[in-house]
Amino acid sequence: MGNETSDGDDPETDGGVRPYTVRLELVDEPGELLRALAPVADNGGNLLSIHHERGNITPRGHIPVEVDLECPPDRFDDVVDALRNAGVNVIQAGAEHYGEEINVVLVGELVETDLSETLSRIEAEADSVVRDLSLSAPDGTDGISSARVRLAIDSGRADEALAAIRSIGSSKDLTVVEPLLGGEA
Amino acid sequence: MRLAILGSGAVGQSVADLAGEYGHEVVALADSSSAVVDSDGIDVDDALERKISSGAVGDADPAAVFETDYDVLVEATPTTLDDAEPGFTHAKRALEADRHVVLANKGPVAERYEDLRAIEADSAGSVRFEATVGGAIPVLSTIEDETPQAVTAVRGVLNGTANFILTRMAAEGLDYEHVLAEAQDLGVAEADPTFDVDGTDAALKFVILANVLSDGGFSLEDATVEGIQNIPGSALDLAAEDGRTIRLIGEATREGIRVGPRLVPENGALAVTGTRNIVQIETRHAGSLHSSGRGAGGPETATAVLSDVGRLPEL
Numbered sequence: 001m002g003n004e005t006s007d008g009d010d011p012e013t014d015g016g017v018r019p020y021t022v023r024l025e026l027v028d029e030p031g032e033l034l035r036a037l038a039p040v041a042d043n044g045g046n047l048l049s050i051h052h053e054r055g056n057i058t059p060r061g062h063i064p065v066e067v068d069l070e071c072p073p074d075r076f077d078d079v080v081d082a083l084r085n086a087g088v089n090v091i092q093a094g095a096e097h098y099g100e101e102i103n104v105v106l107v108g109e110l111v112e113t114d115l116s117e118t119l120s121r122i123e124a125e126a127d128s129v130v131r132d133l134s135l136s137a138p139d140g141t142d143g144i145s146s147a148r149v150r151l152a153i154d155s156g157r158a159d160e161a162l163a164a165i166r167s168i169g170s171s172k173d174l175t176v177v178e179p180l181l182g183g184e185a
Numbered sequence: 186m187r188l189a190i191l192g193s194g195a196v197g198q199s200v201a202d203l204a205g206e207y208g209h210e211v212v213a214l215a216d217s218s219s220a221v222v223d224s225d226g227i228d229v230d231d232a233l234e235r236k237i238s239s240g241a242v243g244d245a246d247p248a249a250v251f252e253t254d255y256d257v258l259v260e261a262t263p264t265t266l267d268d269a270e271p272g273f274t275h276a277k278r279a280l281e282a283d284r285h286v287v288l289a290n291k292g293p294v295a296e297r298y299e300d301l302r303a304i305e306a307d308s309a310g311s312v313r314f315e316a317t318v319g320g321a322i323p324v325l326s327t328i329e330d331e332t333p334q335a336v337t338a339v340r341g342v343l344n345g346t347a348n349f350i351l352t353r354m355a356a357e358g359l360d361y362e363h364v365l366a367e368a369q370d371l372g373v374a375e376a377d378p379t380f381d382v383d384g385t386d387a388a389l390k391f392v393i394l395a396n397v398l399s400d401g402g403f404s405l406e407d408a409t410v411e412g413i414q415n416i417p418g419s420a421l422d423l424a425a426e427d428g429r430t431i432r433l434i435g436e437a438t439r440e441g442i443r444v445g446p447r448l449v450p451e452n453g454a455l456a457v458t459g460t461r462n463i464v465q466i467e468t469r470h471a472g473s474l475h476s477s478g479r480g481a482g483g484p485e486t487a488t489a490v491l492s493d494v495g496r497l498p499e500l
Contacts, residue, residue: 103427103448105420134426136419144415148423175415177424180340180434180447180455 017070023092025062039082045071100155105148108174111141126164128153189213189250192261193242195483196289200490201229207491212255215247222249261289269296283309287493289316295389296404298396316489318390320480324464331468333398338438338467343390345460345481346374346381347413347433352458355421355430383412384444387435394437411445430456
């Protein structure tokens with residue numbers, strides 16, 4: 001499907017809520033689940049469902065739990081922060097709200113300029129999740145290399161995300177090859 | 186129409202050569218140091234031969250062109266930036282004498298659009314400049330037909346040299362320097378390709394488009410411009426993993442101008458190959474229009490000049 005009708009407006013209206021999914025990792029002890037859910041309710045989140053994967057143990061011997069909740073978009077970060085403050089290990093937060101994927105190609109001294117720091121900044125400042133990374137360094141890691149990064153972002157927020165990536169690129173002297181959005185490219 | 190042609194490079198020569206075929210007469214042809222002028226029509230073949238053999242088109246002073254009885258001044262001198270001289274003064278002089286001006290020179294419309302339109306407003310003549318954007322591709326006349334108000338954006342590839350280089354890099358897995366040298370051997374790239382590969386040439390065209398959409402207000406310094414010099418072959422390889430390629434894409438809207446390397450679908454409309462150009466005109470009511478063709482070259486650009494001449498009213 002094309003995206004010609006998507007005008008970047010989110011569907012919710014003022015005071016609206018959106019669904020989110022949070023993946024947690026819990027210690028297998030009584031009362032842990034309840035302790036983990038309290039910060040959701042305390043921060044204005046509404047629990048929709050809890051998928052407690054008892055049969056599945058994470059590599060660290062913990063139990064993965066998937067929590068679906070809904071809350072106003074501006075409260076979601078508070079929910080996640082509160083979970084973390086309560087000592088709950090949050091594996092993934094809000095993947096559900098990333099409705100769109102974009103690719104960018106970064107060019108420059110990627111390794112010398114700390115690629116993992118670049119990616120963390122992209123996640124934080126562009127409000128995105130790195131889904132996939134492909135690096136090509138034909139001249140070795142101390143030369144010019146290229147990386148293709150696939151990012152999950154909020155629907156209709158591509159312009160903001162790209163602006164943030166542009167500014168990270170210019171601060172680290174990297175060339176950012178952006179996708180061409182708009183029109184029927 | 187009686188044409189006075191300033192500039193005897195590839196475009197000026199081709200306009201002189203093809204004018205007869207389009208039903209027009211050439212009454213003056215000048216290069217930077219000489220001119221040939223005849224109100225009964227010059228002998229074009231003779232002047233062009235002379236240009237090749239001696240480097241000068243004739244014996245007269247270039248200023249004599251303005252003394253001739255002509256209807257349309259064809260300004261085909263090299264594009265200059267900033268004050269866009271001497272192209273701007275040439276156009277001004279013709280308009281002040283109530284003649285038409287057809288520009289192949291991008292300078293005056295990219296850098297001094299409002300000045301030019303102001304002079305045009307006081308003249309019986311008018312200014313057209315189809316040849317400044319996309320060579321043979323009818324970009325400006327399409328926008329004119331759609332009316333500029335109904336056009337929301339123009340995007341595309343408007344520099345054949347940069348496009349040739351990116352196409353070859355992607356196809357052959359070669360690096361920029363290698364392909365540039367090849368392009369220079371083939372005559373696709375100039376000895377000094379800076380304006381093409383740093384995005385300036387494409388930016389000038391998108392500045393002109395933004396001026397047409399907004400009726401002025403832009404010059405090169407308002408454009409955000411990035412070139413292709415920093416794109417390694419590995420970047421194109423990575424783009425291809427995902428069905429994309431990289432093209433030097435320009436965008437003009439009423440908000441501004443941006444030119445830079447962008448990821449586009451490998452088989453999409455904007456991924457033209459070789460020296461081909463393409464524009465995508467996004468309209469308010471009719472979706473997107475695409476037009477592709479040869480964006481440079483003497484005869485190609487001359488057809489755009491002569492189409493403009495054909496659209497001019499009798500004085």
